Amino acid sequence: MKIICVGRNYAEHIAELNNEKPENPVIFLKPETALLRPGEDFYYPGFTTDLHHEIEVVVKINKMGKYIEEKFAHKYYDEIGLGIDFTARDVQSKLKSKGLPWELAKGFNDSAPVSSFVSKSSFADIGNINFGLSVNGEVRQSGNTSMMLYKIDYLISFVSQYFTLKTGDLIFTGTPQGVGAVNKGDVLEGTLEGETLLKLNIR
Secondary structure (H helix, E strand, O other), X not given: OOEXXXXXXXXXXXXXXXXXXXXXXXXXXXXXXXXXXXXXXXXXXXXXXXXXXXXXXXXXXXXXXXXXXXHHHHHHEEEEEEEEOOEEHXXXXXXXXXXXOOHHHHOOOOOEEEOOOEEHHHOOOOOOOEEEEEEOOEEEEEEEHHHEOOOXXXXXXXXXXXXXXOOOOEEEOOOOXXXXXXXXXXXXXXXXXXXXXXXXXXX
């Protein structure tokens, strides 16, 4: 099982981190050990003092495929959910300043909590879904899939040109603006169309 993540897929998030708009999707991977399943607590790692939340819509791949045409990409997922791409921002900044890969800042243990998944047929339009994240009851992030620079079906097609997709693979599709630090004792809640799908305690 692979965890495939998309960076810089919302313009306002690109702006808040002073990044450049990409010409193609920015893709990175997290190992399977990054997965944190629903109901499990997250333990603040000791190697960072600046851990950030990034709420994202997550797509679960339902069958194997490679070199998928965009027009057929919708056949490769039946369910979507929410995930948090935890980022050790201080570690990431040091790595980026040296031109080094981000894995230590993005792929550490439990850095990819996910919610339960719901059928995409529950939504009238996958390209127009509201989602967000609150921390201790305060809304931090809110977005809509219509704001993606690269839409879900395009992302599936793009990724499949490089990596064979397999059943159970997860694609984190990018985060909207509002990313910020979390602390021990915080409670994070992710919502999809107003319904809480993800609740996470920071220990």
